[in-house]
Amino acid sequence: MSDVVIKVENLGKKYTIRHQNGAGDGLRHKLHDVATAPFRWLRNQKSGFSNLTSDPRPLASEEFWALKDVSFEVKQGEVVGIIGRNGAGKSTLLKILSRITEPTEGRVGIKGRVASLLEVGTGFHPELTGRENIFLNGAVLGMSREEIKRKFDEIIAFAEVEKFLDTPVKRYSSGMYVRLAFAVAAHLEPEILIVDEVLAVGDAAFQKKSLGKMGEVAREGRTVLFVSHNMNAVESLCTPALLLDRGQLLAQSTDVRAVITHYLNGTSGNGSKLSSWTNENNAFNHPTLQPLYFAVVNEMHQPLTAPVRNDTPLFVVIRADVRQLDPALNVGFALFNQDAELLLWSLTTDGPEDQWPKLKLGVVECCCALPRRFLNEGSYRLELIASLHCRDWFIRPGHNSPVIHFAIQGGLSDSPYWHFVRPGILAPEWKWQTTA
Ligand SMILES: Nc1ncnc2c1ncn2[C@@H]1O[C@H](COP(=O)(O)OP(=O)(O)OP(=O)(O)O)[C@@H](O)[C@H]1O
Ligand SMILES: [Mg+2]
Structure with a gap:
């Protein structure tokens, strides 16, 4: 007992957040003020009372x-x-x-x-x-x-x-x-x-x-x-x-x-692991690139909702708003297994330069086909990567990068021996032949 140096008991911290009633309406309300009574709005701005006088709605408070x-x-x-x-x-x-x-x-x-x-x-x-x-x-x-x-x-x-x-x-x-x-x-x-x-x-x-x-x-x-x-x-x-x-x-x-x-491997807010991520909070708002969507999808472009067989064609889709072009710009993902071991990285710039997907300004979608008959049974986690090679990280695995999940179950091989999880991290099916 004597070597305990910090003891925290039933600790709670409550904040009271104040916001205008009708959240999300503030900008519209202000624009309305400017349009209908521009001089009053200007006067209020100058006197520093704009928020107090131009918005009649009461302040609501919420405990958190x-x-x-x-x-x-x-x-x-x-x-x-x-x-x-x-x-x-x-x-x-x-x-x-x-x-x-x-x-x-x-x-x-x-x-x-x-x-x-x-x-x-x-x-x-x-x-x-x-x-x-x-x-x-x-x-x-x-x-x-x-x-x-x-x-x-x-x-x-x-x-x-x-x-x-x-x-x-x-x-x-x-x-x-x-x-x-x-x-x-x-x-x-x-x-x-x-x-x-x-x-x-x-x-x-x-x-x-x-x-x-x-x-x-x-x-x-x-x-x-x-x-x-x-x-x-x-x-x-x-x-x-x-x-x-x-x-x-x-x-x-x-x-x-x-x-x-x-x-x-934790659950998302609604209690289930999601195989798609959408940038709802307008996060990662980098001047060079902003990710919009990151998902593991099937051939119908639908994010997975249940474990899939190992021989199912799967694709990783990354959609991003490219705001500045740079030859070193790349996106990709890190793949982890259920024991949080990093299996691999895959980036748009992995191959020879003339085969890199062409990025252009505006919304771009990159797609990577995952090899069939490669992963073992289990659950997997992907973390988004975006960077300028060797210069700047926009989104980096292990640093709160967007995360998606999927799981493989069955379909490991057509061999009569391998229907379930195989020894080892991966379960690739490689060609064998006799040489003599
Ligand atoms: N002074 C404050 N007033 C109101 N809410 C606050 C205040 N400080 C923190 N919060 C809220 O409390 C919650 C916990 O915040 P906290 O900064 O402890 O998170 P965190 O785990 O450190 O996150 P991060 O990984 O982003 O640093 C958040 O929802 C935050 O918005
Ligand atoms: Mg913090």
Whole structure:
């Protein structure tokens, strides 16, 4: 019992969201105002009262639980991975543990000094220089000036921001900012280190370095709570993992792989795994490309609704709005099996250049035929990929990319021996012949 350093009991956080009655109607209402009484509308804009005077509808408020009935314990020295979809409540949980926000109900007990690296913008004072922020953060953590000085050189060497030490951090790029913030949080010897998504901002070299540092912090016996959409990082670093889903704790286990599998194979909002994805939220709105539709379909172009035989012709369809042409532009998918193992990537640019599908500006649909008699029985997950080769990622597997699922059952072979799942990950039917 004594080695429990964080105890969370029945934690809940409620937000009250205010919106105009008749949601989605706001723009139409405003346009109507401009058209029918343009001078009044203009006057209101100038006086800054446009919202108060031009929209007669009352404000409605809605209660929303970002976290509900969450209970767990963390032991000294554990590296806890917290995973879940966008909006699952991960950052809200970290903010409560870092005492940035208060819970609505439940209790949190924490033993030890906490350093947290939440989203860009917290922890540092924008007007202060990098140097001043290091001392400020150290002081907040209860360290003496001498202690901070001893750590100072290590921090700036890790963050690689020597040249900008005396520049106010508001002038830093987001990558520099996060590098320094991470270096401070990881080196100032907190007993508990809380890190939210830091890896999403840094470049590949920094990601590797910060993962290594978190491993080091953990080996020193400190406790780490780590939120990430990067499943490889969670699997390699974390001892237990927690899965949050719509504010609730869906799974927690020291079998991190099992929790990740649970998440990746998880059900969609309506309780079933979908084999098509449509960009309903207007997400991934990148200036070069925006994905619109991603699906596994049959010959009739219908997304699958049930498991299919291995010999069924299947196609992966990706529809996207191409906004800027670039020779390096590609789309594709990553294919995972039910144990969350990556089987392969397939991209539009895999073959010789003269055979790449021609992308043009506007809505483009790319289609890839999956080979028949290739996959074994089981369920599969596809994650969308879109990038400029070696230059820019728009949508990257393991980083909250759109996900679709399908399952193979039966039809593995016409051999009298193989009707059911075969040994091995794949079940290809290759040609055999005698040579003598
Ligand atoms: N201050 C706030 N007021 C109202 N709603 C909020 C507030 N902060 C968060 N929420 C809502 O609470 C829910 C949980 O948000 P949270 O930021 O914890 O999600 P998350 O799991 O960190 O997601 P992501 O993976 O996108 O970072 C979301 O629906 C979010 O819109
Ligand atoms: Mg978050």
